[in-house]
Structure formats: structure tokens, C-alpha cells
Amino acid sequence: MKLIMAVVQDIDSPKLVAELTRNNIGVTKLSSTGGFLQRGNTTLLMGVEEERLDEVLKIIEKICRPRKHVIAPFPASPGETMAPYPIEVTVGGATVFVMNVERFEKI
Amino acid sequence: MKLIMAVVQDIDSPKLVAELTRNNIGVTKLSSTGGFLQRGNTTLLMGVEEERLDEVLKIIEKICRPRKHVIAPFPASPGETMAPYPIEVTVGGATVFVMNVERFEKI
Amino acid sequence: MKLIMAVVQDIDSPKLVAELTRNNIGVTKLSSTGGFLQRGNTTLLMGVEEERLDEVLKIIEKICRPRKHVIAPFPASPGETMAPYPIEVTVGGATVFVMNVERFEKI
Numbered sequence: 001m002k003l004i005m006a007v008v009q010d011i012d013s014p015k016l017v018a019e020l021t022r023n024n025i026g027v028t029k030l031s032s033t034g035g036f037l038q039r040g041n042t043t044l045l046m047g048v049e050e051e052r053l054d055e056v057l058k059i060i061e062k063i064c065r066p067r068k069h070v071i072a073p074f075p076a077s078p079g080e081t082m083a084p085y086p087i088e089v090t091v092g093g094a095t096v097f098v099m100n101v102e103r104f105e106k107i
Numbered sequence: 108m109k110l111i112m113a114v115v116q117d118i119d120s121p122k123l124v125a126e127l128t129r130n131n132i133g134v135t136k137l138s139s140t141g142g143f144l145q146r147g148n149t150t151l152l153m154g155v156e157e158e159r160l161d162e163v164l165k166i167i168e169k170i171c172r173p174r175k176h177v178i179a180p181f182p183a184s185p186g187e188t189m190a191p192y193p194i195e196v197t198v199g200g201a202t203v204f205v206m207n208v209e210r211f212e213k214i
Numbered sequence: 215m216k217l218i219m220a221v222v223q224d225i226d227s228p229k230l231v232a233e234l235t236r237n238n239i240g241v242t243k244l245s246s247t248g249g250f251l252q253r254g255n256t257t258l259l260m261g262v263e264e265e266r267l268d269e270v271l272k273i274i275e276k277i278c279r280p281r282k283h284v285i286a287p288f289p290a291s292p293g294e295t296m297a298p299y300p301i302e303v304t305v306g307g308a309t310v311f312v313m314n315v316e317r318f319e320k321i
């Protein structure tokens with residue numbers, strides 16, 4: 001059993017969760033916030049048998065798309081000089097961590 | 108040190124957290140949502156010394172009970188045919204992942 | 215790649231996230247609750263290359279401070295005798311778990 005933790009954009013989460021459920025993949029959703037943009041995103045936890053790992057990564061890839069966000073520059077600390085124009089940041093479709101599960105129990 | 112991530116039903120969480128605390132087990136609570144039922148549940152994080160792992164799993168087993176939920180069927184996508192009657196889903200007491208902690212620090 | 219899960223006090227989280235971002239460390243923030251004090255705290259997820267692990271732990275150490283909280287004693291179960299006076303609890307700066315990431319993907 002592997003545990004996948006995937007940080008995805010809020011806008012892709014409903015479709016991704018529906019597709020995972022349709023394929024009988026267990027998933028738990030956590031609301032989260034991106035450190036850099038300070039905007040809401042979604043962290044999904046999926047316990048997956050090792051032989052289905054690639055299938056799940058393909059589903060994530062199919063549904064989660066990178067998007068460009070235009071942000072007004074913000075000073076990290078007061079007095080820091082800011083760019084006088086908005087900057088463009090590309091937010092990836094998903095940031096995915098796969099960890100080993102030593103023991104899995106359904107109680 | 109092992110990290111236990113347990114997804115439990117909201118209704119069992121207060122009693123479980125109190126019992127863990129009474130037994131000097133550290134625990135952090137995260138609000139979460141089930142992928143299938145789209146209902147709130149609770150994800151607990153517990154860093155536990157390896158020799159106390161079985162004790163903690165027994166406490167979870169003692170307090171977390173499976174329950175039947177009756178749900179009105181919902182279409183995964185518009186136009187999909189729905190069962191004309193409510194369906195019964197059994198939600199387990201806890202879904203538990205145990206992972207190895209390579210390094211543990213109290214700062 | 216290692217995944218750091220750090221439970222920190224809410225009051226230190228903004229400064230810590232800003233410092234991590236300034237140092238190009240990716241971070242995702244989850245709102246959480248302490249099991250014992252039942253107060254809000256913050257759980258940070260950081261995927262970090264192994265050679266930057268010590269650097270990140272030093273940043274956490276620099277910013278997260280232990281603090282004394284005075285709490286009115288609360289009965290774990292009704293009828294339990296309570297201390298007749300408030301008690302002092304020291305909450306540490308950070309509780310840090312480091313786990314191995316078997317696979318890391320940016321989609």
C-alpha cells in the first residue's frame with residue numbers, strides 16, 4: 001500500500017475526486033493553502049495498492065491542468081521594493097508525494 | 108517513531124482524542140471530507156513510538172464503530188441513470204495508515 | 215525527497231511560511247487542532263530535497279518559539295476532580311516528522 005498526497009488546484013478537485021471514486025480509488029480531501037500565493041488549494045490523501053499507482057497518477061495527470069495566475073506583487077516585508085507591474089505565476093496541475101505505508105487497517 | 112494517519116467519523120473523534128490524551132498519546136486533528144459521500148470526517152495524525160503502536164490501534168478499535176448511512180443516490184454526471192430508491196452504505200470505524208518516521212524533532 | 219510535516223503554533227506560521235518562501239522552499243498549510251489543548255494550530259507540509267533538510271529544520275528552529283499557556287483545568291470526563299487553580303502548559307515551538315518520499319511528481 002502506498003499513500004499519495006497530492007496538492008491540486010481547488011478548481012480541479014471535484015472532477016478528480018469523482019473520477020477516482022468512479023474507479024474505486026479511496027480518497028480523503030483536506031482544505032489547504034499555498035505558501036507562496038497564500039490562496040486556497042486542496043490536498044488529497046489516497047491509499048492505493050502499489051499495482052494501481054501508475055493508473056492513479058495518470059488520472060491526476062488527465063484532470064489537473066497547469067494555469068497561469070496574474071498576481072499583483074506583494075512585499076515579503078514592509079519597505080521591500082515591489083515590481084511596479086503585475087507578475088505572471090504558473091501554478092502546476094498537481095504536486096504529488098508518494099510514501100510507503102508499512103501497515104494499513106480498516107477498522 | 109511511526110506516524111499514524113487515521114480517517115475516522117466526526118462523531119467518534121472527540122471521545123477518541125480524549126482517550127488518546129488520557130494515555131499520553133500526542134494527536135493533531137485535521138478536518139477532512141470523504142471522497143465518496145462528500146461528508147465531513149476527521150483525519151488524526153499521531154506520532155507514536157513503535158512499541159506503543161498496537162496499544163494505539165486497540166484504542167482506535169475500541170472507540171470507532173462502523174455505521175450504516177442511508178444515502179439518496181446521486182448522479183456522478185448529469186444524465187446518468189439513478190437508482191429509484193435510497194441506498195445503504197456502511198462507513199467503517201477507521202481507515203488507518205502507518206508510516207515510518209525517519210526523524211522526529213521537538214523544537 | 216523528504217516530506218516534513220511540522221505542527222507549529224498559529225502565531226509563528228505566517229513568519230515561517232514567508233521565510234521558507236524567501237528561501238525557495240515549497241510549503242502547503244493545513245489548519246489543525248491540538249488534541250490536548252483543543253486549540254487551533256497549523257500543520258505545514260514541505261517537500262524538501264535531502265541536502266536541504268538541515269537548512270529547513272534550522273529555519274523552523276529560528277522562528278518557532280516555545281510559549282507558556284495558562285489553562286483553566288478541564289475535566290476529561292464529568293465528575294472527575296479538577297485542580298482548583300489554573301495550570302501552566304508549555305507548548306513547544308514545533309513538532310516535526312520527517313518521512314521518506316519514494317516518488318515525487320510535478321504534473
Ligand SMILES: Nc1ncnc2c1ncn2[C@@H]1O[C@@H]2COP(=O)(O)O[C@H]3[C@@H](O)[C@H](n4cnc5c(N)ncnc54)O[C@@H]3COP(=O)(O)O[C@H]2[C@H]1O
Pocket residue numbers: 007033034035036037038039041089090091092093094095235236237238239240241242243259260261262
Ligand atoms: N518561492 C517562490 N518563488 C517564485 N515562485 C514560487 C515560489 N514558490 C512557489 N512559486 C510558484 O507559485 C505557485 C504557487 O505556489 P503555492 O505555494 O501558492 O502553492 C503550492 C503549494 O501549496 C504546493 N507545493 C508545491 N511545491 C511544494 C513542496 N515542495 N512542498 C509542499 N507543497 C508544495 O503546490 C502548490 C502549487 O505549486 P506549483 O509549484 O505548481 O506552483 C507554484 C510555483 O509556480
Ligand SMILES: Nc1ncnc2c1ncn2[C@@H]1O[C@@H]2COP(=O)(O)O[C@H]3[C@@H](O)[C@H](n4cnc5c(N)ncnc54)O[C@@H]3COP(=O)(O)O[C@H]2[C@H]1O
Pocket residue numbers: 021022023024025026027028029045046047048114140141142143144145146148196197198199200201202
Ligand atoms: N484508500 C483510501 N484512501 C484515502 N481515504 C480513504 C480510503 N479508504 C477510505 N478512506 C476514507 O475513509 C472514509 C470511510 O471509508 P470506508 O471505506 O469506511 O467507507 C466508505 C465505503 O464503504 C463507501 N465507498 C467509498 N468509495 C466507494 C465507491 N467508489 N463505491 C462504493 N462505495 C464506496 O463509502 C464509505 C464512505 O466513503 P468516503 O469516501 O465518503 O469516506 C472515506 C474516506 O474519507
Ligand SMILES: Nc1ncnc2c1ncn2[C@@H]1O[C@@H]2COP(=O)(O)O[C@H]3[C@@H](O)[C@H](n4cnc5c(N)ncnc54)O[C@@H]3COP(=O)(O)O[C@H]2[C@H]1O
Pocket residue numbers: 128129130131132133134135136152153154155221247248249250251252253255303304305306307308309
Ligand atoms: N506525538 C504527536 N503526534 C501528533 N501531534 C503531536 C504530537 N506531539 C505534539 N503534537 C502536536 O503539537 C502540538 C504541540 O505539542 P507540544 O508537545 O509542544 O505541547 C503540548 C504538551 O506540552 C502538552 N500536552 C499534550 N498532551 C498532554 C498530556 N496528555 N498531558 C499533559 N500535557 C500534554 O500540551 C501542549 C499542547 O498539546 P496539543 O495536543 O494541544 O498540541 C500539540 C499537537 O497538536
